[in-house]
Amino acid sequence: MKLRAALIAASLFAPLKAFGSEALPSVVSLDYCADQYVLALGDAGQIKGLSRESRMPHSFYRDRAMGLPQTGASIEEILGIAPDVVVTTWGGGPRLFSHLRTQGIEVVRAPYEDSIAQVAANLTHVGAALDRVDRAQELADDLRLRQARLEAKPGLALTAAYLTPGGVTAGRGTTVDTTLRLAGFRTLGEEMALDGWPGFPLEQALRQPPDVFVTGFYDQPSAQEAHWSLARHASVRSLLQNHLRIDVPGRYLSCNGLFIVDAAELIRSQTDEALQREKEEAQ
């Protein structure tokens, strides 16, 4: 517990520390997923530009992004900043990257993957480019430690279904499916052999309802569930009302991988609390 508290404290204060930033390579990130790696690893003083979505509600570290400069992903803007390193997950493009490299700017890719091993590799890779190797190691170790703790917990013997306001669910091979399994659930994707991001299988769910609904992005201002999508359907509302529902803020789910453990911990703790409440009420 003490180690966990120390790691959390370190993760909270380390990015804000400006000490020694003069010597660190300056960095620009091109999209909000790359922003998260830069905000997790970087020193505030070395961050010269974040994407324009870095302060949006779906940006996990949006609080850390407040007050930091933002930039677009055009050659002109980036050359104007002249950073040492540019980090990207999906922003920019081959033309931009080759131009930056000819100008001597290092382009670092943090691939959009859903495995914790890849996230740890991304942390190490970006950390090395930002000259924040120790910090990257600390975060990667913390990630693996928390993953191991979750995996050591007994399974819940419950099936969870993921649902967004747009009526999308998560199938096998997605980050959310991995997250739900890490939280101890069987998943709708596994049970119904769904892959990728299909529409929510309402008929099947009515026939064989999952035990728990994990809803994502319902906190976003743009979630027009009332008049827009499947989520307004009376049967969906009825399913959500009559089953345990764990609501996960969209910022935990918006970038593949980096917050798998945070999301899984949140889901697991809320589920455990809800099950405990149910048990107490039953007694």
Add this chain to the structure above:
Amino acid sequence: MMRSLNLDGRIVCLALATVIALCMFAALFVGPTSLGLAATFKALFGVGDPVTQMIVQELRLPRLLLGVAVGFSLGVSGAALQGLLRNPLADPGVVGVSASAGLGAVIAIYFGVATGFQFAIPLMAMGGALMATLALFALASRDASVLTLILAGIGINAMAAALTSLAFNFAPNPFTLQDMVMWMLGSLQNRSFTDIGLAGPFMAVGWLLMLGVGQGLAALSLGEDAAQSLGIDLRRLRLKVVLGTALSVGAAVSVCGAIGFVGLVVPHLARYLIGFSPRHLLLPSGLLGGLMILLADLLTRLPIWHAELRLGVVTAVVGAPFFLYVVVRTRGAMR
């Protein structure tokens, strides 16, 4: 010119209504879960397993009813527009009425109007459709050539697409953008009686307005002067078609997204079956539209697709080659 079988219109309508009823009944048994024939039939009448009842009554039945209503709206609108503009290529999709209705709905969603007022999307969609129909009429009614209509349609479609793209461009986040794009592709999946309650009354008023203009359209096919000499109030006739199209297409688009080419294809099929008089084309076109959507939606529900196939994609795949066929057949008139 296309030949016609010159069948009796009443018999054709009766036959189409019977086929639609049979298809709807058969489609009740098609879905991602296998419910069984007897259980599905009993569930339709509120007997048996409550979950099966819910699936049949709250998922499958409204989807079928809404599909027929949307198809009817698009079919009648296509026939009425083709009659009013005396142009075989007039169709709510081709001339930009559907795209403008979609723009109205996107504006309602984008600015959050839809959150506080449940009729915002249908009303804005109908407003968009009305603007497009009025613009089309202003641009193409005097010079009834095919070319003018197509050019006016391209202009209206381009304007609606540009403004819709603007909304996509400034979408608050990638998730909303994906929602809007998928919705614009058209679908009847997971629609409910709430949707029918929202859009149905507007569609019905639109049908009533358009189904009553058959005589006027028949007279108009002889030319405006001849129609007026026959006692047709052209202003009233135009108003009914324009309002009827706006109400029915706008309401249809507001609940199902943009579904193109139905209004183009079905009046031609109706002409093939019963002849060329615009007077007798309206009801059969509506019924054929309903049948076309019903069958297209059934196709999207077959368990052979890797991902959900969108209804608007199916109608476009069928309709676009037909559009080219009609262009080839009528190209003489474009010169």
